[in-house]
Amino acid sequence: MSIKLLEHIRDELRGSGAIQNTPEFCTSWLGRSEGYIRTLRFHELEPSVEALSVCSHKLGHYADKLRGSDKDAHKTWVEGSIRDSVYGFWPMRLKRVIC
Helix, strand or coil: CHHHHHHHHHHHHHHHCCCCCHHHHHHHHCCCCCCHHHHHHHHCCCCCHHHHHHHHHHHHHHHHHHHCCCCHHHHHHHHCCHHHHHHHHHHHHHHHHHC
16 A cells, blocks of 8 residues: 555656656655665565655645645645645554554
8 A cells, every 4th residue: 555655646746747757756755765666566565654754744845835836736736735645644654653
C-alpha cells in the first residue's frame, strides 16, 4: 500500500510539473537515493517512516505556499491535493511503527 501511495504522489507531482522522473522524486521529495522505490519493490519492503515524513513535510510546506497564491489553479490543486492522502495515511503508518 505504501509504495502505491508514493507512486501516486510521484505521479501527481510529475503531472503538476514539480518533478520530471522517479529518481528526482526519490532524492528531492523522499531524501533517499535515486533507486529507492525500485529497491523497495525488489525487496518487497515498505517505505521508511523517515522517507514518508520528509515527503509529508515537503508536501505540507508547498501546499501552504500554494494556498497563498493568487492563482486559482494553485488553490484548486491544493484543495484536492495528495497532501490529504498523505496526512490521512501518515497517522496510521506512524501508529503501526510506534506500537
